[in-house]
Amino acid sequence: MVAVSEGFSHRVLPYAGAEELLAGAVPFLRRGVADGDRVMAVTCLGTEVLLRDALGGDAAGVEFVRADSWYAHPSRTMADCLGDAEDAAGGGRRLRLLGEPAWTHRDPLEVREWQRAEAMTNVAFARTGAALLCPYPVRALPAAIVAGARKTHPETVRGETALPNPGYLDPWTYNAACDTEPLPPPPPDAEELLIDVVDLYWLRMLVGDYARTALLPDDDVQRLLVAVTEVMTNAIRHGEGPIALRLWTDPGALVCEVADRGRWRAGTGFGLIPPRIGEPDDAAGPDGGGRFGLWAVRMLCALVQIRTGEAGTVVRLRLKLPLRVDGRLSTHSG
Amino acid sequence: MDETWHTKRAVSGVRPGDHALLPYGDLEERDRVMGTYVDDALTGNEKVVYVTDAPADRLPGLRPRTRARLDRYTRSRQLVVLSRADACLDARGRFAPGRLLDTLGREVGSTDAEGFRATRWTTDFSWMLDGRPLDVAAMLGCEHRLGDTVGPSAVAMAICQIDRRVCPPAQYAALRDTHEVLVEVDPRFDDGNLKIVQTFRPAGLRLEGELDHARHHVFEDELARVARLPGAVHLDLARLAFLDLGSLHLMAGLAADRTADAPLVLDDLPPGVLNIIEMVGWHRLPGLVQGRTAGFPNGGTR
Numbered sequence: 134m135v136a137v138s139e140g141f142s143h144r145v146l147p148y149a150g151a152e153e154l155l156a157g158a159v160p161f162l163r164r165g166v167a168d169g170d171r172v173m174a175v176t177c178l179g180t181e182v183l184l185r186d187a188l189g190g191d192a193a194g195v196e197f198v199r200a201d202s203w204y205a206h207p208s209r210t211m212a213d214c215l216g217d218a219e220d221a222a223g224g225g226r227r228l229r230l231l232g233e234p235a236w237t238h239r240d241p242l243e244v245r246e247w248q249r250a251e252a253m254t255n256v257a258f259a260r261t262g263a264a265l266l267c268p269y270p271v272r273a274l275p276a277a278i279v280a281g282a283r284k285t286h287p288e289t290v291r292g293e294t295a296l297p298n299p300g301y302l303d304p305w306t307y308n309a310a311c312d313t314e315p316l317p318p319p320p321p322d323a324e325e326l327l328i329d330v331v332d333l334y335w336l337r338m339l340v341g342d343y344a345r346t347a348l349l350p351d352d353d354v355q356r357l358l359v360a361v362t363e364v365m366t367n368a369i370r371h372g373e374g375p376i377a378l379r380l381w382t383d384p385g386a387l388v389c390e391v392a393d394r395g396r397w398r399a400g401t402g403f404g405l406i407p408p409r410i411g412e413p414d415d416a417a418g419p420d421g422g423g424r425f426g427l428w429a430v431r432m433l434c435a436l437v438q439i440r441t442g443e444a445g446t447v448v449r450l451r452l453k454l455p456l457r458v459d460g461r462l463s464t465h466s467g
Numbered sequence: 468m469d470e471t472w473h474t475k476r477a478v479s480g481v482r483p484g485d486h487a488l489l490p491y492g493d494l495e496e497r498d499r500v501m502g503t504y505v506d507d508a509l510t511g512n513e514k515v516v517y518v519t520d521a522p523a524d525r526l527p528g529l530r531p532r533t534r535a536r537l538d539r540y541t542r543s544r545q546l547v548v549l550s551r552a553d554a555c556l557d558a559r560g561r562f563a564p565g566r567l568l569d570t571l572g573r574e575v576g577s578t579d580a581e582g583f584r585a586t587r588w589t590t591d592f593s594w595m596l597d598g599r600p601l602d603v604a605a606m607l608g609c610e611h612r613l614g615d616t617v618g619p620s621a622v623a624m625a626i627c628q629i630d631r632r633v634c635p636p637a638q639y640a641a642l643r644d645t646h647e648v649l650v651e652v653d654p655r656f657d658d659g660n661l662k663i664v665q666t667f668r669p670a671g672l673r674l675e676g677e678l679d680h681a682r683h684h685v686f687e688d689e690l691a692r693v694a695r696l697p698g699a700v701h702l703d704l705a706r707l708a709f710l711d712l713g714s715l716h717l718m719a720g721l722a723a724d725r726t727a728d729a730p731l732v733l734d735d736l737p738p739g740v741l742n743i744i745e746m747v748g749w750h751r752l753p754g755l756v757q758g759r760t761a762g763f764p765n766g767g768t769r
Contacts, residue, residue, distance in 0.1 A: 209746075216750060333679045334660055337709065355739040356746065363712045366680040408751065425719075426712045429747050 141259045144295055145286035146268040147279060154180070154268055155187045157290045158231055161266050165229035166194035170264070171221045174231045175203045180268070184231075204235045207250040208431040211257060212407045218261035219409075228263040236274055242436060242451075244278065245311055251285035252307040253405045266290060308405065316440055316449060319390060323381035331369050331376065333362055340389060343380045344452075347387050353452050356433040361389050363426045364448045368393045372446060382454065386435070390449045397441040404428040404437070473643070477653045477664075478503045478626075483585050485624045486614040488646035490631045490639065492668025494527070497591075497628060499652045499665075502528025504587060504626060509533055509540055514583040516547045516574045518554040518567075518590035544581055547574065551594070562595060562602065564609030571616055575623040584622070591628035596638075603638060610645035618647075626650055631668065656685050663689050669732075671701035677709040687717055694721050698729050701758060705735035715744065715752070722754025732758035 148154040158174075162184070165172035173196045174184055181199075185192045204210055218228040234247055254265065269282050284302045288295040302310070319325070324343065328336075337358045344354045361378075368376045372393030379390040404427025431437045436451040478500045481487055491497035505526065508515045517526060523537055523546065533540070540546035552560070555567035571588055578586045595606065610627065617623045629642060643649070655672075656663040661682045662675040671693055678686055693700050702718070704710070722731035731754055736744070741757075749755065 212748065212751075216748070333681055333711075334677055337677075352739075352742050355742055358709065359712060359743050362679055362709075366711065366713060369680065425716045429712050429715075429743075432746050433743070 141262050141264075142288065142295070143255050143258065143265045143286055144267070144288040144290045145282045145298070146266055146290045147271045147282070148268055149271055151183055154270075155183065156292045158184060158266065158268060159187050160293045161229070161264070161290070162188060162195055162231060163191050165227070165264070166191045168227070168229075170227045170229040171217070172196065172229045173198060173217075175200050176231065176233045176268075177201070177235075180233060200233050200235045203232070204247070206435070207246045208405075208407075208428070211250055211254065212432065215257055215261070215407050218258055218263040221263075222261045228261065230263065231266050231268065233268045236278055242438075246436060248278075248281050248285060249308055249311050249405070251282065252302070252304040255285070255287065255304045257406045308403070312438075312440060316438055316447060319379050319388075320381050323379045323390075326378045328376045328378060329374055331365060333365060336365060336378065337362060340378075340380065344387060347382050347454060349387050349452060349454060357387070357389060357450065357452055360430045360433045360437075360450050361391065363430050364391045364450065367426065367448075368395070368446075371395060371397070383451075385454055385456075386451045387454055388449060388451050390447060392445060392447045394445040396443065397446055401441075402427070403439055404431050473649045474647060475649045475651060478650050479507060479653050481587075481624055481626065481648070481650055483621050483624050484618055485648045485650075486610075486617040486646055487624070487626045487648035487650040488643055489626050489628045489650045490634075490643070491628060492631050496652060496667035497630075498528030500528070500626075500650060501526070501589065501628070502530055503653060504589065504650075505546070506530050506533055508585075508587045509536075509545060512545075512583055513585040513587055514545050514547065514574070514578060514581065516549065516571075516586060516588045518549050518551060518570075518588075520550055520594075521548075523548045545583065551590075554590075562605065562609075564605055564612065567609060568612050568616060571613065571623075571625075575616070575620060578622045586623050588617070588623065588625040589628065591630070592642075593628065593630035593633055596630075596633045596635075603641065607641055607645055610642065614645060614647070655689050656682075658682070661686075665689075665693070666701065666703060669699065669701040669734075670696050671703065671732075673703035673706070675706040678707065678714045679709065679711040680713055683713055683717065686714060690717060690721055694725070694731075699732050699756075700725075700729070701732045701734050703734045704737060704740060707737060707740060710740045710743070712743075715747070719752040719755055722752070725754050730754055730756040732756045734758040735760065 146154070146157040148157065162172055162174060172194055174181065175198045176184065177200050181197050184195070188195065214230065221228040236244065236247070239247065251267070258265065267282065267286060269279050271279050283289065283298045283300045284307055286298060287301050289298050326339070340361050341354055341358055344357055349357065365376065365378070368391055372395035374393060377392040379392070381388050402424055404424065407428055408425045430450070434450045435453045438449040438451070440447045476485070476487065481504065489497065489500055491500070505515050505517070505528070519526070523541055524534060526548070537546070541548065549570065554570045555563055557563040557566065574588070575586050592606070613625060613627070617625045627646065629639070631639065634642070652665055654662050654664045660676050661678055663686065664673040664675070666673050672689055718731055725731065733755060736757060744752065749757070
């Protein structure tokens with residue numbers, strides 16, 4: 134048994150019903166109110182109603198935030214939340230957050246990224262001293278998601294006690310396990326360009342034309358151009374040619390892939406941890422920007438998939454395409 | 468951006484027919500422009516007519532090579548320094564536009580006979596604002612006629628200098644409208660994709676075009692140079708079409724080393740670039756400050 138400690142904690146609260154949820158969540162939140170923490174509860178409306186009722190007067194010390202807007206994008210959510218935790222720590226306080234991830238309506242790729250974010254939370258927030266508690270409704274969720282939570286949270290909460298999770302994995306080990314399967318090959322009609330001498334200006338012209346033809350909104354076109362420039366720059370600086378650029382559309386998404394023959398060195402970080410404000414870029418190359426750049430690429434795209442190994446490196450950027458006016462998903466027509 | 472409908476031209480690009488205005492923000496800017504204007508003429512077999520009360524060896528921005536050959540240039544009339552009394556004042560010391568235009572016409576007319584390809588005229592009108600009532604109508608009328616002389620000419624070009632610090636806004640606006648060309652310093656860098664121009668008021672750089680990894684080194688060098696200036700450093704980004712993450716990181720790194728009262732101010736951020744910065748988060752880029760937007764001051768100091 135592990136006593137509730139003052140240091141960083143990231144715990145899963147599996148619950149089968151309201152009683153189990155409240156037994157774990159209410160003491161957690163009340164402790165924060167009593168200690169003067171910044172206390173947040175990110176939940177669905179139903180859970181908020183339950184918690185407010187159970188907390189009584191203590192509810193006034195809790196900021197309630199709706200989960201569907203909070204859990205909008207793994208990298209952006211983590212960056213925002215980490216910013217809150219750093220701000221609190223900077224002011225001599227602790228961020229105490231009850232976060233009920235929104236798992237429904239997510240496709241398998243998104244689920245994997247949220248699970249990856251749960252794992253990386255253990256690295257990103259460790260220095261902030263934040264207390265994070267994640268309720269998982271075991272009856273409503275697929276068993277694999279609940280089992281996954283025991284690998285990404287060091288401890289499980291039962292009532293007011295925390296027990297170590299024997300199946301907990303080192304976050305980087307978990308991250309690597311997420312990426313063991315090869316990416317599906319690009320479709321036969323993908324546009325492919327093999328590049329020996331990279332002209333970034335010309336490359337942006339090409340990608341921009343493709344994206345606009347695919348009806349990617351203007352803001353997202355700009356984000357894609359910044360992202361692909363960064364990934365291509367990394368390939369130029371650290372990869373081995375030739376570099377391949379591929380573009381295609383999947384239902385509902387534009388995909389842009391940069392592949393080269395190089396292999397990333399260990400400890401790259403994959404842009405999963407937000408760079409610390411004012412801290413030197415510890416994973417940067419000689420002229421800086423590596424860690425910041427790849428992290429920012431994740432902020433700009435709906436999804437970034439990376440595979441690196443002996444066969445080379447592939448970075449695949451996905452941006453969501455809007456529904457067309459006829460309700461069908463956009464596909465590239467040019 | 469209140470000057471976009473004028474042709475903005477680097478001083479090395481000034482050509483016959485240009486009636487240009489140099490609205491300088493400080494003496495370094497004036498000296499840099501005039502040094503180039505004079506030097507380009509003297510090395511290119513063109514005549515310089517400089518109306519000033521300063522002696523020839525005190526002309527703004529004179530390059531060492533020009534200074535060393537000053538006697539030769541003045542003897543051959545390739546450099547003609549005329550006092551204001553001789554060039555454009557009447558017997559009672561008042562500004563006499565007709566006299567100025569006569570002087571200009573005479574000097575331009577002798578260009579070919581003296582063996583020069585062209586004549587470059589310049590004078591600094593700031594003295595007219597020096598505490599005395601300005602006959603705006605006379606001055607603007609003079610500028611119009613000066614433009615009428617220079618505009619159609621195949622051999623004449625003129626730069627009228629004005630110190631922006633002493634010129635009231637309304638008078639500056641009127642003066643500016645009598646010139647087709649605004650002249651500025653030569654860019655620090657221009658390869659067709661990216662142009663970097665030093666700015667003086669506010670101090671900093673103007674970036675035009677696209678900035679990515681291929682030009683990081685030159686950008687880093689130029690940024691480091693202006694970062695040595697005291698106070699806030701401004702980057703005018705109105706014409707920046709693309710900014711990569713590496714460049715943003717360079718800016719943030721430099722800004723982080725500056726004190727809170729000397730930030731790196733990003734003026735006129737294009738929407739696409741602003742969108743990226745907001746996605747990354749201003750709070751992750753300490754020391755970078757959003758300045759003027761769409762021509763309206765918002766914390767900027769122009």
